[in-house]
Amino acid sequence: MRVYFRALSILIVLGSMLAACGAATPAAETKAATPLIISAIPDQDPEKLNRLYPQVAAYLSAELGIPVEYKPVTDYTAAVTAFKVGDLDLVWYGGLTGVQARLQVPGAQAIVQRDIDATFHSIFITNSASGIASIADLKGKTFTFGSETSTSGRLMPQYFLGQEGIQLSDFKGEAGFSGSHDKTIGLVESGTYDAGAVNEQVWKKTLADGKVDQSKVVAFYTTPAYYDYHWVLNPGAVDRYGADFTQKVQQAFFKLDPAKSADKEILDLFGATKFIATTNENYTQIETIGRAIGKITP
Amino acid sequence: MRPSVATTLKPRSLQRRGRSQRRWYGLLFGGLLIWALLTAGIGVDDLINERGWPLTARFLRASLHPDLSAPFLLLALESTLTTLAYAVCGSVVSLGLGLVGGLLASEVWWQTWAGAAAPRWRIRGPLVAIRTLIAVPRAIHEIIWGLLLINIIGLDPLVAVLALGLPFGAVTAKVFADILDETPRDSLDALRNSGVPPLKALVYSLYPQALPDLISYTFYRFECAIRAVTVLGLIGAGGLGYQILLSLQSLRYEQMWTFLLALILLSGLIDVWGTFVRRQYDLANRIDLNTAQLSGCQPRRPRRPASSRLMRGSILGVAGLIPWAFWYIDADWSKLVSPRTWRLLSGVARDAWPPLIDAPFLGQLGRSMSQTLAMSILAMSFAGAVGLLLSFGAARNLVLPGGVLDSTVQRGRGWWRWLIYGSSRGVLLLCRAISEPIWALLVLFVVFPGILPGALGLGIYNLGIVGRLMAEVAENTDPRPLQALQAQGVARPQIFLYGVLPTTLPKSAAYVLYRWEVCIRATVVVGLVGAGGLGRLLTEQLSSLDYHRVTTTLLAFIALTLAVDAVSSAARRSLR
Known part of the structure; x- marks a missing residue:
């Protein structure tokens, strides 16, 4: 028996060494090509994200003439952190995560957004059995946000709740964080929570697809407009591909044409008709609110 | 490997000291459990959400027809x-x-x-x-x-x-x-x-x-x-x-x-x-x-x-x-030694040190620590109680035909004993195969958010682990006292109460205590799904990139884990 143990331990050591050598080589090769790495916050159905972003990567690669690679990220914070360490070049962020990411990387720029992002809203939904008809009725009820760093599912809803005189301590129990807009809708529909806040676009899409029982869930409040989702470009990419790279990327997005079927597919998956330019200054309101609520620290 | 009867006997004075110590730990546990139940709001708030049953039913019905299409199986x-x-x-x-x-x-x-x-x-x-x-x-x-x-x-x-x-x-x-x-x-x-x-x-x-x-x-x-x-x-x-x-x-x-x-x-x-x-x-x-x-x-x-x-x-x-x-x-192992890694590490150290402490945060930290503690106590009490129950069904030397609790005289009539054994083992495996946060999310269907769903999520997972080990304890007990009782014609329930229970209980309890420390760490993962406690605090701070406070919370967490470890090992010593 002991012979086996000894053989086993030798094999373990040899095997790990071999594997380590094998693993090192392909990684070195990909670095030489330096593709543009794009990513996105995981704000909705990941299956949809996996259909959309490889298409975006292919489109950008053709337009910009450089290799473009999509790296999926499964956590909002991880998407910000990976941008900070320089592993992601161009990322589709929400309002708050975009500000968080830019504050971590001096020189990062908000460059493009959808037409709908300049006047975005959050929708408050409630289970029809809960008897909630206005924001004031939320006192003493259970309530869920989406992801912790979601702009439309947490930051702006929490801000507008405060504006209407509702604090988080007014809810029954602790405010929940469902993790995604789809989940929020599901939990309110089931009655796990009396009410919740969701992204306007996701809500409309869910209604249009008939994926929700409207006798059980109703919308009762729409927030004022704010700036939301946008693409943020890492200055590291500008260093690599030249000073006019920002404009090139912007142009590539502006050129998406709903008349072309391939382009239309991308636009549809984004839920947009066209992309427009944006700047860092558009997000000062988000930054102020983020600081007030404690989601942005110095 | 079975300890002989002689070695398990201790001098009388030692036995007495162990017994009075055990009584103290028993009282401490009782007090803590009541406190934890109150903290979780049991008996105070309504906790069960009846409107969640249809969703639960949908989830359970789905188990009858899992998606078995070819591309999907490939993904699985x-x-x-x-x-x-x-x-x-x-x-x-x-x-x-x-x-x-x-x-x-x-x-x-x-x-x-x-x-x-x-x-x-x-x-x-x-x-x-x-x-x-x-x-x-x-x-x-x-x-x-x-x-x-x-x-x-x-x-x-x-x-x-x-x-x-x-x-x-x-x-x-x-x-x-x-x-x-x-x-x-x-x-x-x-x-x-x-x-x-x-x-x-x-x-x-x-x-x-x-x-x-x-x-x-x-x-x-x-x-x-x-x-x-x-x-x-x-x-x-x-x-x-x-x-x-x-x-x-x-x-x-x-x-x-x-x-x-x-x-x-x-x-x-x-x-x-x-x-x-x-x-x-x-x-x-x-x-x-x-x-x-x-x-x-x-x-x-x-x-x-x-x-x-x-x-x-x-x-x-x-x-x-x-x-x-x-x-x-x-994996890119070169990253372990790359200069970038070291640069980023020093950056993180700068961001995270010194830990930030101010009065309102300390209050929040204290509240979260007590929530975490309450959650872990509830979880382990639940896991221990249910785990113990299932462990006897899952021990092959007890219920199975020919086991000490087998009363069937006729051969071939013990199929339902195999059923008990199989289903106990199956339930334990199911409990531990699904991770704590997933259990917590499922419990959240029918239990209002708060400490309780977190505790149940942790409890269900841990009962799978503890129950299996308790079954191992039962299987490894010295069979001789049990055989002696059997030979004297003692009734099965009495064999169980006076033979099986006293010989297995101390070890099983020791394992629950050991597991308590592991459970305290794991409260973090149910915090991720909104069950409160230090985990909730930690994810909020991590998502705000607030590393000074993250350091403070982690230090509090380490202190709590070490304290639980100390209490649990002292209590375990009294059980030996």
Whole structure:
């Protein structure tokens, strides 16, 4: 028996060494090509994200003439952190995560957004059995946000709740964080929570697809407009591909044409008709609110 | 390996002291449990959400028709392989760390190194320092390691491997150190006296003797690693945990069941394999390893493996699995030494130090700590009670035909006993195959958010683990007193009450206490799904990139874990 143990331990050591050598080589090769790495916050159905972003990567690669690679990220914070360490070049962020990411990387720029992002809203939904008809009725009820760093599912809803005189301590129990807009809708529909806040676009899409029982869930409040989702470009990419790279990327997005079927597919998956330019200054309101609520620290 | 009756008897005075100590711990536990129940709002608030039953029913109905389409099965297979590969890589890293760390954390190493004539501080000093050092990675949960390591390594499979390897390595090191310290030292002394240098003497004397225990423990760690990877999946390691969370989030229960079944299958296969290997070699079981009652202290019964072909297969399997896993994961190991990593590490250190403390935050921290404590107490009480109940059904020497609780006279009438055995084992496997946050999310369907769903999530998972080990305890009890009772014609319920229960209860309780420390760490993962406590606080701070406060919270967490560890090991000593 002991012979086996000894053989086993030798094999373990040899095997790990071999594997380590094998693993090192392909990684070195990909670095030489330096593709543009794009990513996105995981704000909705990941299956949809996996259909959309490889298409975006292919489109950008053709337009910009450089290799473009999509790296999926499964956590909002991880998407910000990976941008900070320089592993992601161009990322589709929400309002708050975009500000968080830019504050971590001096020189990062908000460059493009959808037409709908300049006047975005959050929708408050409630289970029809809960008897909630206005924001004031939320006192003493259970309530869920989406992801912790979601702009439309947490930051702006929490801000507008405060504006209407509702604090988080007014809810029954602790405010929940469902993790995604789809989940929020599901939990309110089931009655796990009396009410919740969701992204306007996701809500409309869910209604249009008939994926929700409207006798059980109703919308009762729409927030004022704010700036939301946008693409943020890492200055590291500008260093690599030249000073006019920002404009090139912007142009590539502006050129998406709903008349072309391939382009239309991308636009549809984004839920947009066209992309427009944006700047860092558009997000000062988000930054102020983020600081007030404690989601942005110095 | 069964302790003889004579060795379990203690002097009367010691027995009496143990009994009064036990009474104190019993009272303490009762008080804590009542406090925890009040904190969770039991009997005060309404906790059950009746409107959640339809969703639960939908989820359960989906189990009858999991998605078995070909492309989807392929995805499930791929995810299973990913989970397996990460678990293997993480285990190998933790084994490496454990072998080195275990040596450095063992008393025998420092004694050998310093020599017999060395002053006490030369041995205790470095020993205490290293034992404290390895307590830190243990107190921090894998998922927090993962979120922190992304800051230093970036997006790479290496993050998940290290997030698993570091805390597991620290646990392994602690257990290995205990094993080495408990191993007989005659051969070591002989080598040292004939002038062999310390390291060589240890490697050639203690390691060969301790090897079976080390291997047994490594197998347990591997089983845990599979489950831990499914939690890590939630932060992007991929694999089954990730897929389960995704399908749960997008409310596709049919697909979720496919992944759950794959996970149960994988977990079950590895459990069976581990049990088989341990049986073949008559290796120490988990509880003995953790309470340092090792087989190394007792003469090992020489036993020829019944099927060495299967064993040979196992060894070849392991030898093939490891290189495959490293190849499959394809982690960029150069990142460990790259200048960027060191630059980022110093950046993180700047961001995280000094820890931030101010008055309102301290209040919040205190509240969260008490919530975490209450959650863990509820979870472990639940796990202990239900686990104990199921463990008797799952012990093959009790209920099965021919077991001590078998009253069937006629042969062939005991099929329902097999049913009890099988379903108990099945429920335990199901409970531990699904990770805590997923259980918590499921419980959240019908229980209002707060401490209770978190505690239930942790409790259900832990009952799977504790129950299985309790079944092992029952199977390993000395059969002689039970046979004596049986021979005297004592009724079955009485055999159970006066024979089985008293012999198994102390060990089972000891294991629940041991597990309590692990459970405290795991409250973090249910915090991720909004169950409150320190975990909730930590995720909020991590998502705000507020690293000064993260440091404070982590320190509070480590303090709480160490305190629980101290209380639990003191209570366990009173049970011996």
